[in-house]
Amino acid sequence: MLNQIDPEMRKRRIQAIMILGDTTLADPNLMYVAGGTLPRGGVYFKRVGQKPLLVTSNLDMPTARKLGRVKSIETYSHWNLEKLSKKYGREEAFPRLLAEIARKNGVSGKVALYGRNDLAFGTYLVDKLRRLGVKITNDESPSILESARETKDADEIQKLRDVGRKTGRVVDAIVEVLKGLKRKRGHLTLRGRRATIGAIKALISSLIVAEELGAPEGTIFAIGASSADPHNAGIPSDEIREGKLIVFDIFPQSESGYWHDLTRTYVVGRAAPKDRQLYDAVYEAQRISLDSIRAGVTGEDVMSKSCDVIERRGYRTIREVFQGKLKAVSSGFNHPLGHGVGLTIGERPYLSFLSREALKSRQVVTVEPGVYLPGHGGVRIEDTVSITSKGIDTLARVNKEFEIT
């Protein structure tokens, strides 16, 4: 939460932070402190214990004012960017502007930098600012911003719930579409044409847009062998066929910047016994893991619960790699159980074997066990939940149907 920035700065003895970038797109830290989207980004400056300052281009001033999170907003021109560019050249002007902000605000202690930028620029900036006398320090991991963003305030949870509700409506609509597919000369058809992955994905896209969401990272709708590769988004020309595993993983972002992540696995018609066993293993793994989550347990604990179930049911898991029993999981549960969701679709906390910290109330995570049989298909079931002291609150309630008949 935003109000954790000051205590985190004090704890690390960092006198000032600067969060900067030329866009808020895919920059959760800058978006977080600015309160929304700034097309050309900006510089957020905060000295410990003091109110922040936001410096933007002239063009983005009205937008920055509208966002309203930072009260004190100034332009690059106010900080003489044009004059500095003339005197020092375009490249050097920017670190000089930052150094001037630090100087005018009486900063002599440690300063930490944030915001997504190319490492070429980052390397230059760090070296140049140090030469200009600014004491750039590397904040430890998790950074002040990651720590603040890890727990969500009520307004954020509401925004996350809104994306979840809209995502759920898209998934429900697609299930109705699958239920309505017609059989025609040995093929499943949609509006008279063969029901391909491409056709279903086009429908998903338009439903996402209709809900005023975006899907900048795409959507996974994969059938058969493709579903065994957790990152195969689906082959557009593949046809929907009865009895084949379908993994539908949807992760849209709303205009608020917040994401949702949800996966369901389906079979149109009847599932083969082997696939039913696979589904039941993953379903039980998810249920047991969900039941085990509450503030105080670790991500490792929660992931272990899923591995217990999946191994007991006869599949391999990545735990065996950590235990040194396997070099890699070629068939089985081969990825972490979950990750945080907020202004990114993958952030702290993680539910993996490297997650030994206690989970906290107000964290929002996915729980997504999956088992994959290469060449055949996979099953993954995923929900996004917020953590409370007693358990969880599922952000979107969407049916877990398997056979669509």
Next chain:
Amino acid sequence: MLNQIDPEMRKRRIQAIMILGDTTLADPNLMYVAGGTLPRGGVYFKRVGQKPLLVTSNLDMPTARKLGRVKSIETYSHWNLEKLSKKYGREEAFPRLLAEIARKNGVSGKVALYGRNDLAFGTYLVDKLRRLGVKITNDESPSILESARETKDADEIQKLRDVGRKTGRVVDAIVEVLKGLKRKRGHLTLRGRRATIGAIKALISSLIVAEELGAPEGTIFAIGASSADPHNAGIPSDEIREGKLIVFDIFPQSESGYWHDLTRTYVVGRAAPKDRQLYDAVYEAQRISLDSIRAGVTGEDVMSKSCDVIERRGYRTIREVFQGKLKAVSSGFNHPLGHGVGLTIGERPYLSFLSREALKSRQVVTVEPGVYLPGHGGVRIEDTVSITSKGIDTLARVNKEFEIT
């Protein structure tokens, strides 16, 4: 172009480059060298004069292979990320892995880093790698990657043309929609409802999706006073009214990663004489600037041509700020004339008063003069063109209608 990476490395005496990130989303450098999208990103390593290596997560291996641009692909596990994590902790494991890649490849000279990452991680990485003996240097601006990406090969220009053609179809369709608006009890209506900016933007979104494009940075469709703010995306509840200036700025991205950028200004019905004068000034400015572009002239030259026209027609320009005659442009032409387009929607080269280098063949730029009258409205006209030795090639041919009647 990709084949410029080696000569640029030699020129700067950089022995190796590493391009890394946890996603290719909004990371043009990583996307450029990987040849497309890697959901979890990766590390691209290249020693001067040698073939590159791509290191990805196990999950992204199949995707990386399919992209096919880099032949030699290995996993983080192959480089012992899990063991390094156990030994040094999660944070330190990654720089240790990078240092190991450099060491095993016999790198003892200067190494430059690229790829979009948070500056907190960037600061840590630079300091840690240097402590591990890797000679991290800051590549000058423009970086090796920016220099390579600045000119486009035939395949890239084809991809840019494809996005342009699709974008043009969306714009044409919207013009037809505007032509088809019905007058009903003093309001313009669309399918029986009041024609609002929100309704038109929903249509634009679905047309963008239908063309298999995305618009991660949104679309501007702004009427009246909103159109005077170049970054006001349009107020959803505003109604389309006759005689008001409408700025339609569309900038979609295709799955290939390439963008297009196009702006048209319309008035539904008849324009007031004041608005017609405004339009004619911007139209002439764009035409004269477009006529002046070819390999060899500078961005400053091209921008000056637009300012000549606009000032002669009685409006202020940002040139007067550079000349010290004005503190800021409150009403007039207040932004650069254009920017490069490729795997980003704003890159080198720029057409501004700071652009003193000669433009080159195979660069792709926007030409977008605009004049804004606060409280009233604005006009901007923009095309994306590729530069040749003789002039330009417009990537999307879209009518320049002003009055929609």
